Structure formats: structure tokens, C-alpha cells
Amino acid sequence: xxxxxxxxxxxxxxxxxxxxxxxxxxxxxxxxxxxxxxxxxxxxxxxxxxxxxxxxxxxxxxxxxxxxxxxxxxxxxxxxxxxxxxxxxxxxxxxxxxxxxxxxxxxxxxxxxxxxxxxxxxxxxxxxxxxxxxxxxxxxxxxxxxxxxxxxxxxxxxxxxxxxxxxxxxxxxxxxxxxxxxxxxxxxxxxxxxxxxxxxxxxxxxxxxxxxxxxxxxxxxxxxxxxxxxxxxxxxxxxxxxxxxxxxxxxxxxxxxxxxxxxxxxxxxxxx
Amino acid sequence: xxxxxxxxxxxxxxxxxxxxxxxxxxxxxxxxxxxxxxxxxxxxxxxxxxxxxxxxxxxxxxxxxxxxxxxxxxxxxxxxxxxxxxxxxxxxxxxxxxxxxxxxxxxxxxxxxxxxxxxxxxxxxxxxxxxxxxxxxxxxxxxxxxxxxxxxxxxxxxxxxxxxxxxxxxxxxxxxxxxxxxxxxxxxxxxxxxxxxxxxxxxxxxxxxxxxxxxxxxxxxxxxxxxxxxxxxxxxxxxxxxxxxxxxxxxxxxxxxxxxxxxxxxxxxxxx
Amino acid sequence: xxxxxxxxxxxxxxxxxxxxxxxxxxxxxxxxxxxxxxxxxxxxxxxxxxxxxxxxxxxxxxxxxxxxxxxxxxxxxxxxxxxxxxxxxxxxxxxxxxxxxxxxxxxxxxxxxxxxxxxxxxxxxxxxxxxxxxxxxxxxxxxxxxxxxxxxxxxxxxxxxxxxxxxxxxxxxxxxxxxxxxxxxxxxxxxxxxxxxxxxxxxxxxxxxxxxxxxxxxxxxxxxxxxxxxxxxxxxxxxxxxxxxxxxxxxxxxxxxxxxxxxxxxxxxxxx
Numbered sequence: 001x002x003x004x005x006x007x008x009x010x011x012x013x014x015x016x017x018x019x020x021x022x023x024x025x026x027x028x029x030x031x032x033x034x035x036x037x038x039x040x041x042x043x044x045x046x047x048x049x050x051x052x053x054x055x056x057x058x059x060x061x062x063x064x065x066x067x068x069x070x071x072x073x074x075x076x077x078x079x080x081x082x083x084x085x086x087x088x089x090x091x092x093x094x095x096x097x098x099x100x101x102x103x104x105x106x107x108x109x110x111x112x113x114x115x116x117x118x119x120x121x122x123x124x125x126x127x128x129x130x131x132x133x134x135x136x137x138x139x140x141x142x143x144x145x146x147x148x149x150x151x152x153x154x155x156x157x158x159x160x161x162x163x164x165x166x167x168x169x170x171x172x173x174x175x176x177x178x179x180x181x182x183x184x185x186x187x188x189x190x191x192x193x194x195x196x197x198x199x200x201x202x203x204x205x206x207x208x209x210x211x212x213x214x215x216x217x218x219x220x221x222x223x224x225x226x227x228x229x230x231x232x233x234x235x236x237x238x239x240x241x242x243x244x245x246x247x248x249x250x251x252x253x254x255x256x257x258x259x260x261x262x263x264x265x266x267x268x269x270x271x272x
Numbered sequence: 273x274x275x276x277x278x279x280x281x282x283x284x285x286x287x288x289x290x291x292x293x294x295x296x297x298x299x300x301x302x303x304x305x306x307x308x309x310x311x312x313x314x315x316x317x318x319x320x321x322x323x324x325x326x327x328x329x330x331x332x333x334x335x336x337x338x339x340x341x342x343x344x345x346x347x348x349x350x351x352x353x354x355x356x357x358x359x360x361x362x363x364x365x366x367x368x369x370x371x372x373x374x375x376x377x378x379x380x381x382x383x384x385x386x387x388x389x390x391x392x393x394x395x396x397x398x399x400x401x402x403x404x405x406x407x408x409x410x411x412x413x414x415x416x417x418x419x420x421x422x423x424x425x426x427x428x429x430x431x432x433x434x435x436x437x438x439x440x441x442x443x444x445x446x447x448x449x450x451x452x453x454x455x456x457x458x459x460x461x462x463x464x465x466x467x468x469x470x471x472x473x474x475x476x477x478x479x480x481x482x483x484x485x486x487x488x489x490x491x492x493x494x495x496x497x498x499x500x501x502x503x504x505x506x507x508x509x510x511x512x513x514x515x516x517x518x519x520x521x522x523x524x525x526x527x528x529x530x531x532x533x534x535x536x537x538x539x540x541x542x543x544x
Numbered sequence: 545x546x547x548x549x550x551x552x553x554x555x556x557x558x559x560x561x562x563x564x565x566x567x568x569x570x571x572x573x574x575x576x577x578x579x580x581x582x583x584x585x586x587x588x589x590x591x592x593x594x595x596x597x598x599x600x601x602x603x604x605x606x607x608x609x610x611x612x613x614x615x616x617x618x619x620x621x622x623x624x625x626x627x628x629x630x631x632x633x634x635x636x637x638x639x640x641x642x643x644x645x646x647x648x649x650x651x652x653x654x655x656x657x658x659x660x661x662x663x664x665x666x667x668x669x670x671x672x673x674x675x676x677x678x679x680x681x682x683x684x685x686x687x688x689x690x691x692x693x694x695x696x697x698x699x700x701x702x703x704x705x706x707x708x709x710x711x712x713x714x715x716x717x718x719x720x721x722x723x724x725x726x727x728x729x730x731x732x733x734x735x736x737x738x739x740x741x742x743x744x745x746x747x748x749x750x751x752x753x754x755x756x757x758x759x760x761x762x763x764x765x766x767x768x769x770x771x772x773x774x775x776x777x778x779x780x781x782x783x784x785x786x787x788x789x790x791x792x793x794x795x796x797x798x799x800x801x802x803x804x805x806x807x808x809x810x811x812x813x814x815x816x
Contacts, residue, residue: 004298006291012584013285013557014728016596019550019581023604026548026579030605035298037291040284043729044792052288059404060295061302071792074767127767129782132603184286185315223346223399238401248316248343276570278563285557307570309563312556324560331676332567333574456558457587495618495671510673520588520615 002031003143004063008053009131010041011068017129021068021136024122028140035060044071046098047259050163051181054101055239057089065102066139067093074127079115079134081142081151082160084108090148092139094130097163109160113152120151166260168192174266175200177242179257186250188257189243194236197265201242206268207234209244213256217268218244234265274303275415276335280325281403282313283340289401293340293408296394300412307332316343318370319531322435323453326373327511329361337374338411339365346399351387351406353414353423354432356380362420364411366402369435381432385424392423438532440464446538447472451529452513458522460529461515466508469537473514478540479506481516485528489540490516506537546575547687548607552597553675554585555612561673565612565680568666572684579604588615590642591803594707595725598645599783601633609646610683611637618671623659623678625686625695626704628652634692636683638674641707653704657696664695710804712736718810719744721786723801730794732801733787738780741809745786750812751778753788757800761812762788778809 005025011017018039025034037056041049049069057065070077070093078095086107091099092115103109115121115134120141125133138151168177168191175197177190194201201207205220209232218232224247227233232251237243244251244263257263277297283289290311297306309328313321321341329337342349342365350367358379363371364387375381387393387406392413397405410423440449440463447469449462466473473479477492481504490504496519499505504523509515516523516535529535549569555561562583569578581600585593593613601609614621614637622639630651635643636659647653659665659678664685669677682695712721712735719741721734738745745751749764753776762776768791771777776795781787788795788807801807 004302006295008288008291012728013582014584014586016552016582016600019552019579020600020603022579023550023581023600026577027603027605030548030577033298033302035291035295037295038285038288040286042286056288056292056295059292059299061299072769075769126782127779128787132782184284225344225347225349235399238398238404240398243400276574278567280560280563305570305574307563307567309567310557310560312558314558328560328564328567331564331571333571456556497616497619497621507671510670510676515672 002029004033004061005066005139005143006035006037006060007066008037009039009068010043011039021131024132024136025140028137029144032143041069046096049098050101054105057102062087062089064139064143065091066135067098068131068135069098070094072096073130081113081115081148082109083111083148085110090142092135095161097161100162109157112155112157113148114155115152118152165191170198174264176264179259179261182252186252187243187245188252189237189241190263192242193240194242208266208268210264211255211257216255274301276305276333277338277411277415278307278309278332279338280309281311281340282315283311293403296404296408297412300409301416304415313341318368321370322373326377329374334359334361336411336415337363338407339370340403340407341370342366344368345402353385353387353420354381355383355420357382362414364407367433369433372434381429384427384429384432385420386427387424390424437463442470446536448536451531451533454524458524459515459517460524461509461513462535464514465512466514480538480540482536483527483529488527546573548577548605549610549683549687550579550581550604551610552581553583553612554587555583565675568676568680569684572681573688576687585613590640593642594645598649601646606631606633608683608687609635610679611642612675612679613642614638616640617674625657625659625692626653627655627692629654634686636679639705641705644706653701656699656701657692658699659696662696709735714742718808720808723803723805726796730796731787731789732796733781733785734807736786737784738786752810752812754808755799755801760799
């Protein structure tokens with residue numbers, strides 16, 4: 001039984017890098033189903049890739065999860081494969097944090113190996129394209145039935161690199177959160193689950209959204225469509241987080257937001 | 273026998289939305305072949321998506337046809353599945369017109385259901401990502417053998433939203449048509465089949481192309497390659513429509529064209 | 545046994561062209577695995593597509609290799625299928641050079657056919673979309689077991705169009721090469737294998753990179769990560785060629801490089 005492989009990277013669509021990795025997988029495990037999550041992670045944006053991967057994996061079939069956002073390729077960062085605690089899933093990629101948020105969400109790492117001298121790698125490993133020469137072949141071998149224990153040298157799971165994100169705080173009359181992710185529509189997700197915001201975020205409430213560069217009056221609602229065109233809305237996004245959108249526009253642009261920026265939400269009355 | 277699924281959306285390639293929908297399909301119907309038509313429909317461009325879908329489906333295997341361009345997600349627009357008259361195909365998506373041109377081309381709707389309370393949806397349905405939580409699971413269940421009758425509540429097929437496009441007119445000495453679609457090469461397709469243009473469009477004829485913002489002298493020919501570099505050509509495009517191109521350039525840019533803009537074609541002699 | 549198909553084109557991701565080709569393949573050869581190498585080759589960039597294809601095919605499973613970058617579609621350029629000498633691979637596409645570098649790398653053409661009147665084409669062939677109407681159906685039939693001899697009319701393999709690229713020269717104290725390819729990261733690959741550069745390119749050596757518009761001091765190293773942020777590096781790229789990169793930046797931009805531009809590498813001492 002060949003297992004499915006999901007594949008996320010920052011290789012983009014202009015070059016053939018992601019396609020070549022898929023070709024390498026097809027040579028080793030011709031029956032493996034490969035599900036491209038996206039190859040459009042901004043170049044070398046480890047944090048962005050980590051968030052996208054952690055949000056996507058709960059919806060994918062368990063299997064092998066290949067993630068390559070790898071600014072340090074060829075340096076001393078370790079290539080790793082990681083078995084998680086909650087499910088029979090193995091994550092494969094560089095040990096630079098890109099796997100870390102997904103690992104946390106899936107119960108933590110129960111086993112990890114360093115792939116540097118993996119017997120599964122291609123005969124010749126380039127210094128710059130470990131996706132093709134190391135990560136894709138390892139993922140394919142694991143999909144075809146290879147054991148993680150035979151894929152590399154065992155390492156202490158607690159030694160894996162972790163991303164540090166800022167911590168949100170909920171006060172009685174306002175909350176302070178941070179930009180987790182801005183999507184292609186210009187919607188900004190914050191690093192606080194909507195369900196933890198308490199009374200402040202009642203559907204129908206008028207809110208002030210305060211960012212460093214601009215403020216915006218918004219309605220707490222279920223979806224963009226609940227507000228008029230060009231109006232701002234605060235809602236629970238598809239991952240369960242607080243998000244800010246402008247119907248038919250870009251909230252991130254209007255608020256001048258970037259990743260990790262602090263955002264304060266408070267009742268619109270209090271701000272008047 | 274699992275049926276193939278085609279998938280078209282405006283999710284783009286920068287985010288993992290389309291990939292997550294594919295992952296959801298893979299969990300429910302692991303054997304289903306998914307054919308991505310494109311996820312590059314401009315954001316929220318229902319009309320654009322409808323035209324692309326209608327042009328593509330005659331070339332795809334019959335199966336389940338998932339199309340998500342959904343500016344009204346979370347509002348009262350209905351999610352639907354529609355069986356067409358001409359072929360054993362089921363279209364799945366929002367009832368906002370994105371399916372309507374394909375439905376027309378495939379003989380009209382013979383059966384339709386409202387998916388709002390579909391038993392096939394995921395356990396928890398977000399307000400903003402119906403592609404993942406509702407449309408993809410429904411498509412996967414239908415691909416795996418689920419019956420459209422069990423996918424939702426029956427609705428009157430004549431109640432489905434239809435797109436209204438302008439109407440072209442062929443006069444004895446000229447014709448008035450409208451921009452149906454501008455592709456990535458800057459070629460503009462008009463909303464009139466080439467075969468219906470009559471004597472005006474003889475191969476080799478010199479034409480004036482009159483748009484609101486600019487005119488262009490063009491040759492009626494079989495392909496771009498029949499005119500010199502940077503010269504304009506009027507030809508039958510791959511969908512059978514009249515199209516305007518500039519060899520090695522962008523006709524849409526030179527004529528200042530946008531969707532639905534009126535374009536007049538007449539013999540070049542008459543324009544002198 | 546259905547054979548795998550790889551697919552490379554300049555159709556881009558905004559339109560449904562590549563998706564429609566995949567749909568046509570799925571109708572004819574439902575079991576064929578299709579591996580998209582990329583559809584992001586710059587529009588009509590035959591040379592770029594040829595280089596990407598030649599670099600990718602050694603990593604793909606042998607099979608049918610569809611490549612469509614076709615500025616002359618509808619003109620007299622021949623559509624062809626080509627069997628190569630080194631491996632059981634058939635390349636399918638326009639005879640405009642896009643296949644030529646891959647054919648050379650795979651031992652040359654041992655057999656070729658002109659597909660103009662191929663019995664495998666769709667019933668109606670448009671003048672502008674041979675990917676859908678001719679190349680994809682031929683590739684699908686060949687993948688499903690069709691013989692190249694039955695796909696079209698035999699032609700002399702030596703008559704196939706070849707791309708001419710400039711010739712690099714290695715001198716005792718410097719080398720002159722040319723830009724083969726600039727990738728999405730702004731890394732520039734030169735048309736000389738790293739292994740042929742001789743003593744000049746010792747790991748750790750300080751180099752001057754001289755382009756027409758700017759010079760850059762660089763370190764000869766194994767990977768980007770071996771130099772500080774924003775510093776230039778000369779290294780062996782993943783295809784085995786000499787490449788120039790700026791860690792965290794764009795070498796192509798800083799040097800003002802374009803395809804085929806001449807680049808001189810010499811020891812930094814000699815330049816002082």
C-alpha cells in the first residue's frame with residue numbers, strides 16, 4: 001500500500017523545481033498520489049510556510065508530508081524526517097522551523113532522524129537542490145513502505161528547531177493580537193482563535209481595529225458578505241482564527257499590516 | 273468506479289486553498305482523479321470563471337465538475353449541485369452564475385439540489401471556505417458513487433442564477449460584438465462565433481477593428497503567424513469565436529479593451 | 545501498461561489552457577500519470593523552455609514528454625514526435641528547437657515523425673491551440689501504447705530544428721561563458737559545467753564576475769549559505785553548471801544580466 005504524499009514549497013510556478021521533485025517521486029514510487037498543497041509560499045519565507053503547513057495538514061490524508069522552504073540549503077541546517085505523536089504521519093524537510101508548527105499541532109514529535117547520510121538520497125546530492133536530491137527521494141521511499149528508522153540517523157526530537165511567535169493577550173475591554181498570515185485576498189489572520197476572544201467579539205458588534213499605521217471601523221460578522229462593499233469585517237476565518245477583511249478590498253493594505261504586527265481590537269464606542 | 277473530478281477556482285497559487293480542497297477530496301475519494309483546469313481565475317471574477325468553465329468542459333471527461341468563484345460565500349447565495357441534460361455530468365459550486373454558461377452549453381439543467389444542509393459536507397462548515405468544507409466533500413462523494421438526489425434538497429432548475437451577456441449583431445457591412453474574454457497573451461475573444469460573421473471575415477480581408485479607445489488595422493487570417501510581428505490579426509480562436517491578437521504583442525492593451533466592451537469590425541476600405 | 549507523461553509549457557496558470565490539455569489526455573488515456581514540470585515558461589520563450597526541459601528530463605521516469613512553447617502555432621513549423629537514442633522516451637511538441645537540447649542530452653534523435661496529419665489528433669484541429677487538439681492527444685495515445693511509427697509521417701531526424709547557443713571558452717587565467725538561464729531567485733546559470741572550469745574555480749577562491757553592465761566580487765563556494773547575507777557566490781548549481789547567486793538577493797539584477805549575455809570570471813587578485 002503506497003501512502004499519499006503532500007508537497008508544499010517556495011519553488012514557485014515559474015521554474016520547474018517543484019515539477020522535477022514530483023518526477024523524482026514518480027520514478028521511485030510510481031503509485032504514490034502526490035497532493036500539491038502550494039508551491040507559492042513566498043521565497044524563503046519559513047514562517048509563512050510553517051503556518052500554511054500547520055493549517056493544511058489536519059485536512060489531508062495521513063501520509064508523508066514534504067515541505068521545502070529552505071534558505072539555508074547547503075549550510076549546516078539538518079535535513080530531517082519526523083514522526084508525529086497523534087497520527088501516523090511523517091514530515092520531511094529542513095530543520096529550520098518550517099515543520100515545527102505542524103508538528104506541534106499534531107501532538108509533537110515522537111521520533112526524528114537526520115537525513116544527511118540517508119540511504120534513500122539520490123546517488124549524487126547537489127549543494128543547492130535538496131528538494132530533488134534528498135527530500136523528494138526520502139518522501140517517496142517512505143511512501144512506498146520505507147521505515148523512518150532506516151531513513152537516517154536518530155536525533156533527539158526535542159532538539160528540532162521551533163518557531164517563536166508573539167503571544168496574544170485578552171483583556172476585559174480589548175485584546176492585543178498579532179498578524180499570523182496575510183492571504184492573497186489581503187485578509188489578515190491574527191494569532192488568536194476567535195473562540196478565545198470572549199464577549200468582545202459578539203456577532204453584530206461595532207469594533208475599532210487599531211494597527212500601528214492606521215485604524216479601521218469594522219463590524220463583527222460571520223462573513224465578508226455580511227457587510228457592504230468596501231466595509232471592514234472581523235470574523236472567524238476558515239482555520240478558526242480571528243481575521244480582518246475588507247469586502248471587495250484589501251484589509252492588509254488599508255491597515256498597512258505585515259507579519260507579526262500588533263493589532264488591537266476594542267469596542268467602537270470606547271474608541272469614540 | 274470512481275469518476276474524475278475537474279476543478280476550477282479563483283484560489284490562486286500563492287495560498288494553499290486549492291491544495292487543501294484537493295486534500296479533502298483525497299481523504300474521501302482516494303481513487304478519484306482530479307484535473308485542475310485552473311486556479312488562476314481573477315479573484316471573485318464570476319463571469320470570467322463561467323466563460324473558462326464553459327469553454328473547457330466539452331474537452332474534459334464526463335464526471336464531477338467543481339467550480340468555486342464565490343464572492344458571496346457565507347451570504348445567502350445557494351451552494352448547488354446540478355445535473356445537466358446532455359451528458360452524465362454534475363456541476364458543483366455556488367449558485368451565482370459561475371456554473372450557468374457551462375450548464376447552457378451542456379443542454380441545460382435537468383436536476384438541481386441545494387447543498388446547504390448536505391449530508392456530505394464536513395462536520396464543521398466555516399463561513400468563509402465552502403470550497404474545503406462543502407463543495408470539495410460533495411464533489412468527492414459524488415465522484416465515489418453518491419447520488420445527486422442524496423446530496424441536498426431538490427430545487428427548481430429554472431431558479432438557478434444565469435449570467436446575462438450582451439448580444440452581438442451582424443449587419444450587412446459591419447458587425448458589433450463584445451469582449452468575452454482576454455487571455456494571458458492579451459488576445460481578446462469576442463462573443464460571436466467566427467462562423468456566424470458571414471462574408472465580412474474572409475481569410476485575407478483587411479479589417480478595421482474599432483474599440484472605444486483606439487482603432488487598429490488588422491488582417492483576417494488563420495493564426496498569429498500569418499501576420500508580421502507586431503501586426504494585428506482577426507481569427508477564429510480555439511473555442512470557435514472571433515478573436516483579435518497582435519503577433520508578439522497585446523491586442524487588449526493596444527485597443528484599451530476590458531470585458532464586455534463593444535468592438536466594431538468593418539472592411540478597412542470602408543473606414544478610409 | 546500506460547506510460548507516464550511529463551508536460552511543460554508556456555501556457556501559464558492564469559488561463560485554463562494547460563488544464564484543458566490535461567483533460568484531453570484524461571479522456572484518451574485515463575490511467576496515464578501526468579507530471580507537470582512547469583507551465584510557467586515565459587510566453588513564447590522557446591530557448592528558456594528548451595533549457596528547462598533538458599535539465600528536467602534526466603530526473604523524470606522515461607515515458608512521453610510533452611513540451612509546448614509554440615510562437616509559430618498555425619504557421620509552417622512542423623509538429624513532431626521524436627524517439628531518442630539513449631532511452632525509451634518520446635518527445636512531443638513543435639519543431640522549433642524547444643525539444644532540441646533535451647534530444648541532444650538524451651543521445652540524439654533516432655526516429656522522428658511529422659504529426660501534421662496524425663491519426664491521433666482530435667477530429668477538428670484549431671489553428672491556435674495545437675496543445676489541446678494535436679500534441680496532447682498524440683501524447684495520450686503514445687502513453688496508452690500507440691507506436692511512434694503510426695503517429696505521423698516519417699521525417700529525417702537530422703532535419704529537426706536545433707537551437708544554437710554561444711560557446712564558452714576556458715583560458716589559462718580566466719573564462720568567458722554566457723548566461724544560460726536566470727531562475728526565479730535571480731540566480732544566473734552559465735553555459736559551462738563547473739567541472740570544466742579547471743583551477744580557476746577552487747572552493748574558497750576570491751573571484752571577479754565581470755558582466756557588461758556591472759562587476760561583482762564573489763566567493764567560489766559550495767552554496768549560498770557559505771557567504772554572508774547580500775554577498776555574491778559562484779558555485780556548482782543543481783544541474784552541474786557554474787552559477788552566480790547573491791545570498792538573499794538577485795545576482796541577475798545586480799549584474800544587469802539577460803539570457804546569453806557574456807560573463808567573464810577571473811581571480812579577484814588579477815582584477816585589482
